[in-house]
Amino acid sequence: xxxxxxxxxxxxxxxxxxxxxxxxxxxxxxxxxxxxxxxxxxxxxxxxxxxxxxxxxxxxxxxxxxxxxxxxxxxxxxxxxxxxxxxxxxxxxxxxxxxxxxxxxxxxxxxxxxxxxxxxxxxxxxxxxxxxxxxxxxxxxxxxxxxxxxxxxxxxxxxxxxxxxxxxxxxxxxxxxxxxxxxxxxxxxxxxxxxxxxxxxxxxxxxxxxxxxxxxxxxxxxxxxxxxxxxxxxxxxxxxxxxxxxxxxxxxxxxxxxxxxxxxxxxxxxxxxxxxxxxxxxxxxxxxxxxxxxxxxxxxxxxxxxxxxxxxxxxxxxxxxxxxxxxxxxxxxxxxxxxxxxxxxxxxxxxxxxxxxxxxxxxx
Amino acid sequence: xxxxxxxxxxxxxxxxxxxxxxxxxxxxxxxxxxxxxxxxxxxxxxxxxxxxxxxxxxxxxxxxxxxxxxxxxxxxxxxxxxxxxxxxxxxxxxxxxxxxxxxxxxxxxxxxxxxxxxxxxxxxxxxxxxxxxxxxxxxxxxxxxxxxxxxxxxxxxxxxxxxxxxxxxxxxxxxxxxxxxxxxxxxxxxxxxxxxxxxxxxxxxxxxxxxxxxxxxxxxxxxxxxxxxxxxxxxxxxxxxxxxxxxxxxxxxxxxxxxxxxxxxxxxxxxxxxxxxxxxxxxxxxxxxxxxxxxxxxxxxxxxxxxxxxxxxxxxxxxxxxxxxxxxxxxxxxxxxxxxxxxxxxxxxxxxxxxxxxxxxxxx
Numbered sequence: 015x016x017x018x019x020x021x022x023x024x025x026x027x028x029x030x031x032x033x034x035x036x037x038x039x040x041x042x043x044x045x046x047x048x049x050x051x052x053x054x055x056x057x058x059x060x061x062x063x064x065x066x067x068x069x070x071x072x073x074x075x076x077x078x079x080x081x082x083x084x085x086x087x088x089x090x091x092x093x094x095x096x097x098x099x100x101x102x103x104x105x106x107x108x109x110x111x112x113x114x115x116x117x118x119x120x121x122x123x124x125x126x127x128x129x130x131x132x133x134x135x136x137x138x139x140x141x142x143x144x145x146x147x148x149x150x151x152x153x154x155x156x157x158x159x160x161x162x163x164x165x166x167x168x169x170x171x172x173x174x175x176x177x178x179x180x181x182x183x184x185x186x187x188x189x190x191x192x193x194x195x196x197x198x199x200x201x202x203x204x205x206x207x208x209x210x211x212x213x214x215x216x217x218x219x220x221x222x223x224x225x226x227x228x229x230x231x232x233x234x235x236x237x238x239x240x241x242x243x244x245x246x247x248x249x250x251x252x253x254x255x256x257x258x259x260x261x262x263x264x265x266x267x268x269x270x271x272x273x274x275x276x277x278x279x280x281x282x283x284x285x286x287x288x289x290x291x292x293x294x295x296x297x298x299x300x301x302x303x304x305x306x307x308x309x310x311x312x313x314x315x316x317x318x319x320x321x322x323x324x325x326x327x328x329x330x331x332x333x334x335x336x337x338x339x340x341x342x343x344x345x346x347x348x349x350x351x352x353x354x355x356x357x358x359x360x361x362x363x364x365x366x367x368x369x370x371x372x373x374x375x376x377x378x
Numbered sequence: 379x380x381x382x383x384x385x386x387x388x389x390x391x392x393x394x395x396x397x398x399x400x401x402x403x404x405x406x407x408x409x410x411x412x413x414x415x416x417x418x419x420x421x422x423x424x425x426x427x428x429x430x431x432x433x434x435x436x437x438x439x440x441x442x443x444x445x446x447x448x449x450x451x452x453x454x455x456x457x458x459x460x461x462x463x464x465x466x467x468x469x470x471x472x473x474x475x476x477x478x479x480x481x482x483x484x485x486x487x488x489x490x491x492x493x494x495x496x497x498x499x500x501x502x503x504x505x506x507x508x509x510x511x512x513x514x515x516x517x518x519x520x521x522x523x524x525x526x527x528x529x530x531x532x533x534x535x536x537x538x539x540x541x542x543x544x545x546x547x548x549x550x551x552x553x554x555x556x557x558x559x560x561x562x563x564x565x566x567x568x569x570x571x572x573x574x575x576x577x578x579x580x581x582x583x584x585x586x587x588x589x590x591x592x593x594x595x596x597x598x599x600x601x602x603x604x605x606x607x608x609x610x611x612x613x614x615x616x617x618x619x620x621x622x623x624x625x626x627x628x629x630x631x632x633x634x635x636x637x638x639x640x641x642x643x644x645x646x647x648x649x650x651x652x653x654x655x656x657x658x659x660x661x662x663x664x665x666x667x668x669x670x671x672x673x674x675x676x677x678x679x680x681x682x683x684x685x686x687x688x689x690x691x692x693x694x695x696x697x698x699x700x701x702x703x704x705x706x707x708x709x710x711x712x713x714x715x716x717x718x719x720x721x722x723x724x725x726x727x728x729x730x731x732x733x734x735x736x737x738x739x740x741x742x
Binding site: 038041042167168169172173176177179180181182205326328331333334336345346347349350351352353354355356359361362365368369372376377 | 402405406531532533536537540541543544545546569690692695697698700709710711713714715716717718719720723725726729732733736740741
C-alpha cells in the first residue's frame with residue numbers, strides 16, 4: 015500500500031468551540047488513517063505552537079503545550095507563507111470570531127490553503143470581502159466551508175447550497191436564528207401558560223449562560239442580521255452588510271449607552287411595559303410574539319424583528335433555545351423544508367466545523 | 379485554459395423521477411462547463427440509446443430519441459464494460475426501483491463507476507448486498523450516494539452521516555417516513571376537528587394520487603421498513619432485512635389476498651371499526667395516532683407502527699404529506715435535530731439525486 019498522504023491542519027482559536035473541535039479532530043485522526051492529519055499550527059490570540067520543520071503537534075497534549083508555550087502567533091501573511099512552504103495540502107481552521115483573521119481569508123485561499131470555520135465575520139462583513147473570498151477560492155481551487163456560521167451544526171448552509179445548486183428557486187427563508195432570542199421569547203410568550211416580565215426573562219437567560227456577558231450584544235439583533243446576510247447572499251441577493259436592512263433592536267434607546275451590562279439589567283424593568291404591550295396585543299388575536307429573521311428573495315427584502323405567529327405554527331412551538339429555519343422554494347411549494355434543533359453550543363458548533371473538514375478532505 | 383475534463387453519465391430509468399432529473403441535469407450541464415457532463419447512455423426497461431463511440435446524447439432530445447430508439451438496454455455486465463472501456467470517469471444514475479439493477483451495484487463500483495440513486499432496494503435488501511456495495515466502493519474508490527432513498531431530497535442521509543462521521547452518538551431516530559401515511563393519518567386523526575372514516579381517507583388519498591395503484595403497497599408498511607433499514611444500518615446496526623423487525627401492516631388479514639386494489643378499497647369499509655377504536659382510544663387521552671418508524675440504537679430495536687402523540691408534538695402537527703425525521707443524539711440532548719418537508723414527488727426526489735451527483739463530481 016502507498017504511504018498515507020499528509021494534510022496539514024492549522025487551528026486558530028482554542029476557546030469553547032476550539033476545544034470541542036480539537037477533541038473531535040483527535041477522534042477523527044485516530045479512526046481515519048488516510049489522509050494522515052498533521053496538526054502543524056495551533057494558536058490562541060496570545061500564544062502559538064508550531065515548529066519550522068512542521069513536526070506534528072500531538073492532538074492529546076496540544077492545549078497544555080499551548081498553555082506553556084512562549085511562541086507568539088504568526089501574522090496571517092506569515093502563517094500563509096509557513097503553510098504554503100510545506101509543500102503539503104493545508105487546511106486552516108478558524109475557530110475565532112475575529113474580524114482580523116476573517117479579512118485574511120482571501121490571502122490564505124489565494125495561496126491554496128482551504129478554510130473551514132464557524133466565524134460569521136468573513137461572510138457577513140462587507141460584500142467586497144465576500145466577493146474576494148469566493149473569487150480567491152475559485153481561482154486557486156482552495157475550498158472554503160462555513161456550515162457553523164448559521165445554526166451551528168444544523169445542516170442549514172449545505173441545504174441552501176444544494177437547493178440553489180440543483181436549480182431550485184428559493185422564494186423565502188424564515189426562522190429563529192438565535193438560541194438566546196429563542197429561549198427569551200419561548201419563555202416570555204409561551205404557547206400555553208404565561209411568562210414572566212421581559213426583564214426577568216433576560217435576567218434569567220443571563221444567569222443560565224444563554225446570553226453574552228453584556229446581554230445587549232444579543233438584544234441588538236446584530237447576530238441574527240449577520241446570519242441573514244450570509245443566507246441572503248447564498249440565495250443570490252448581494253446584501254451590502256448586516257446593517258443595510260431593517261433590524262429591530264430590543265435595547266431601549268435610553269439604555270443604549272449605559273456603562274455596563276449589569277447597569278443595563280438593573281434599569282431594564284423600567285421598560286417592561288413596551289414588551290408587555292406587544293405581547294398582549296398578539297395574545298388578543300390568539301397569537302404569540304417571536305423574534306425572527308426573514309429573507310424574501312423575490313422582493314429582495316431582508317428584515318429582523320418581532321412577528322406574531324399562531325400557537326400551532328412551528329416557529330411558535332419551538333422549545334428551549336432551539337433554532338428553526340424554513341426554506342420556501344418552488345419545488346417544496348407551500349409546505350417548506352424545515353431544519354430545527356440546537357443552533358448554539360460548543361459541541362454542535364464544532365460538529366459543523368468537523369463535518370466541513372471531512373468535506374474538504376474528500377476533495378483535496 | 380486546459381480543455382474541460384469529461385465525465386460520462388449513464389442513466390437507467392426515465393419515469394417520473396428520471397424525467398425531472400434529466401431536466402435538472404440539462405440545466406446543470408449548461409451552467410457548469412467543467413467537468414463537461416456527457417450523457418453517453420440512457421435507458422428505460424425496454425429501450426436504450428448509446429453509441430459505441432460514446433457520442434454525446436443531447437440532453438434536450440434524449441427522451442424523444444429514447445422513444446424512437448430500436449436499441450435494447452445493455453445487461454449490467456455489458457453496461458459496466460461499455461462505461462469502463464471509455465477511459466473516462468463515469469457515473470451511473472439509477473432512477474429505477476429495480477432490484478435487478480440494485481444487485482449489480484457492486485459490479486459497477488468494482489469497475490470504478492460511481493453511483494447516485496434514489497433506489498431503496500440496494501440499501502434495504504439483504505445485509506450482504508449492503509456490505510458488498512460498500513466494500514466494492516472502498517476498494518475501487520468509486521463513490522455511492524443515495525440521499526433520495528429516504529425522505530426524497532430532504533437532507534436526511536447526509537445529516538445522519540455527518541453526525542456519525544464527526545463522532546456524535548445517535549441514540550434514537552424517529553419519524554414519519556411515508557408521504558402517503560402522513561397524508562392518511564393527518565386527515566384521519568387531525569389535531570383539530572375530526573377526520574372521516576379510515577376507508578374514506580384511503581379512497582381519497584388514492585383519488586388524489588397519493589397512493590400506489592394498489593393502496594396495499596403503501597399500507598403494508600414495507601416502504602417505511604425499507605427506509606428504516608437504511609437509516610439503522612447507517613447508524614451502525616447490522617439490520618438483516620426490512621422484514622427482520624416488527625412492521626405493522628394496515629391491511630386487514632382478510633383483505634391480504636383479494637385480487638385487486640379496487641376490490642380491496644370496496645371491502646375496506648367493513649374494517650373501519652378497528653382503526654376507529656384505535657383513534658378514539660388515543661383521543662380519550664388527548665392524543666392523536668400517527669404511523670411512525672423508530673430506531674432505538676442503544677437497545678437495537680427497530681419498529682414500524684401506530685403510535686400516540688400529544689397534539690403539540692411536531693409529529694402530530696405535521697401537514698399534508700410531509701415527512702419528519704428526528705435525530706436524538708448525545709450532542710443534541712433532549713431536543714432532537716429535526717428535518718421536515720415533502721418526502722416524495724418527482725422534482726424533490728430528483729433534487730436529491732442531482733445534489734448527490736454534484737458531490738460525486740466534486741470528488742472525481
